[in-house]
Amino acid sequence: MRLSDFDFNLPEALIAQRPVYPRAAARLLQVRGDGSRVDRTFADLAACLCDGDLLVFNNSQVFASRLIGQRERDGQRFGGRIEVTLVAETDEPALWVCYARPGKKLEPGDGLYFSDRLSTVVEAKDGADIKLRFDAQGADLLETIDALGHMPLPPYIRRAKGGENSDREDYRTFCGRKKGSLAAPTASLHFDEETLESLRAARALEVAEVRLDVGLGTFAPIRSDDISDHQMHHESCALDADNAALIASARAEGRRVVAVGTTVLRALESLRGQAGAMSTDIFLKPGDDFHVVDALITNFHLPQSTLFMLVCAFSGTEAMKAAYDHAIAAEYRFFSYGDGCLLERPTG
Structure with missing residues (x-):
């Protein structure tokens, strides 16, 4: 399959720059298993679900991983501001x-000063990529960075330098339990506790959680014409025994497992619904099989992206191309702060 097979023309005006409020007011395109479509809003989500569905959320929370600092050497700070974005944690603590x-x-050995609470040393450098050793580690480090940093918004969301304070709230999900993601699992942005309770009342739903720490590689473009040559980035994921049991019960009873977001789908399909933890680089594309997930709630994705290929794999390439053509014509809002869709597996 060629990269050009997954291209489409998206007007820039449809790229959402801010979310809508209330969250349930976002539009929702239902794509049924037979390929038919229904235009709704998230307030109508209960009409798309079945009694007893199991909704699975990603409980990893994004943190403010973009820092503004200044070079430091021999205790003296100098030079202009330097913007540092965390990309991936190494196997070494605090590196x-x-x-x-x-x-x-920047040179190895240089210090970077962010505040009296946080500083770091450049250990290695390769072009614009550097390895930084911080003076804290683990949860304490992430909490400090989150307090000092700016949200790592996707490049298609345009902000003035320093960003906007509203993004610290807007770009976080209600279900995030522990900081670890470098990008938000954005399908969950359409939900809050009130929405979830109303869905439970309407459909007797169950809710489970899985963890996948989203990396910045989620925005990395495919650079090979043959998509099979693309190497996905690694992300850590985990499913505990209690949530694995909920998934096993739903499948045994013939109830649907509904993934809220592509990160949930990738985690569940990587782990095959079994309790455990791993680093996954799963790349789901047309022709691949799905073993756990029956329906997917997700936003609209970039052309030629691995996530658009994932939804094509899940619901059929032609059905998704037609759905995206419809969404563009109907002026749905795209990407992280945009509208969403509920996709079912093909029935034909």
């Missing part, structure tokens, strides 16, 4: 791969 801008003048 992170980061992207620095501008990073040209």
Whole structure:
């Protein structure tokens, strides 16, 4: 399959720059298993669900991983501001791969000062990519970074330098339990506790959680024309025994497992619904099988992206191309702060 097979023309005006409120007012495109479509809003989600459905959320929370600092050497700070975005944690405690801008003048051994609460040392450098060793680690480090940093918004959401305070709330999900993601699992942004309780009342739903720490690689473009040559980034995921039991019960009883977001789907299909933890680089594309998930709630994705390929794999390429054509014509809002869709597996 070629990259061009998954291209489409998206008007820039349809790229959502801010979420709608209330969250249930976002539009929802239901794509049934027979390929038919219904235009709804998230307030109508109960009409798309079945009694006893199991909704599975990603409980990893995004943290404010974009920092503004200044070079430091021999206790003296100098030079202009340097923007550092955390990319991936290494196997060593407190050592992170980061992207620095501008990073040209940074050298191994240089310090970076962010505040009296946080500083770091450059251990290695490869172009704009650097390895930084922080003076804290684990949960304490993430809490400190989150307090000082800015939200790592996707590049298609345009903000002035420093961002907007509203994004600290808007870009976080209601179900995030522990910080660890470098991008929000955005399908969950359409939900809050009130919405979930109304769905439980309407459909006697069950709710489960899985964890996948979203990496910045989720925004990485495919650079090979043959998509089978693309190597996915690794992300850690985990499913505990209690939530695995909920999934096993739903499947045994013939109830649907509904993934709220592509990160949930990738985690469940990687783990096959079994309790455990792993690093996954699963790349789901047309022709691949699905073993756990029966329906998917997700936002609208970028052309030529691995996530658009995932939804094509899940609901059929032609059905998804037709659905996206419809969404564009109907002026649905796209990407992280945009509208969503509920996709079912093909029945034909």
